[in-house]
Amino acid sequence: MLASAELAWRGATGQAGLVVRKLSSDGRVRTSVDELRTVLDGLRGANILTVDIDHARRRIEELPWVKSATIQRRLPDTLHVSLVERQPLALAEADSGRLVLIDEDGQVVNMTDLRPFANLPTVAGEGAQRHAGDLLALIRSEPALYERVSGARRVGDRRWNVWIDGRVEVRLPEEGAAEAWHKLARIQAGDGLLDKAVVALDMRALGGIVVRPDPRIAGDDKEGA
Missing domain, CATH: 3.10.20.310 (membrane protein fhac)
Incomplete structure (x- = not known):
């Protein structure tokens, strides 16, 4: 029954x-x-x-x-x-060494063709996927610098080295990364440090920046402050 x-x-609901x-x-x-x-x-x-x-x-x-x-x-x-x-955030280097697309939560978006996302920064290193959202929020806080960021590597799952134009390595501190990033933006706006013959900037030094000049132009590979 x-x-x-x-x-x-x-039947009645169908007829209705x-x-x-x-x-x-x-x-x-x-x-x-x-x-x-x-x-x-x-x-x-x-x-x-x-x-x-x-x-x-x-x-x-x-x-x-x-x-x-x-x-x-x-x-x-x-x-x-x-x-x-999901919002595409970055390309991440997976354990196998291949690149994968990750979203704002660090989750992998299963895409086989990554060419439409080639303009996104690439992150690598231990913990990079988990912390990529925080990093991208930081580097986007200075739009003029963000436009030039080509990638970043997380070091010891503690801090980041950020690449500018695929040429200059900016070593951010574990503590005070935001202050260091804003400081770099001010210096760049003032004298265009990133456009000079340098290959690395260490922002971890207290009270200053350790600058490594390009040895091909500077004639040696000594670091200067």
């Missing part, structure tokens, strides 16, 4: 138009329509009141760019998907 009642109820006929979404930037259709098209024609939206949500959250998703029933016939997508 219960089975018969359920069949009758399903309470079946999935339309799919809509918001928050979609990098997730393609085809990717969503792969997950959701199989729900068309299903009873909108009984369709398993939790299962559909979990499948959508398996898509590469989707950080989280919610699905709403909009009666009589529409399922609406709201997406929160």
Whole structure:
């Protein structure tokens, strides 16, 4: 009797138009329509009141760019998907030595073609993925410097060495990295230190910067303060 009642109820809701006929979404930037259709098209024609939206949500959250998703029933016939997508942050050197794309949480975004993200900084070293978000927030605080950052290496999972133009290594301190970065920005704005014949700047020295000149131009490889 219960089975018969359920069949009758399903039939009545179908006749009332309470079946999935339309799919809509918001928050979609990098997730393609085809990717969503792969997950959701199989729900068309299903009873909108009984369709398993939790299962559909979990499948959508398996898509590469989707950080989280919610699905709403909009009666009589529409399922609406709201997406929160991952934001590409940097390219990271994985254990195998290959590069992977990471998001703002340091999580790997499963992309095979990294060419569209070649302009992002590259991070490497122990703990680099975990701390990349903090580093990017720091270097972005000085836009003129950020535009020239080509990569960074985390040293001993304690501090960062940042590369400018792929040429000048800026060694940031473990403590006071933000102050050192702002100091470098002021010095660069004043006398263009990064544009001179230098290959490394050690910002860890108290009260100053240790400058290593380019030995090909300076004639030696001694460090100066």
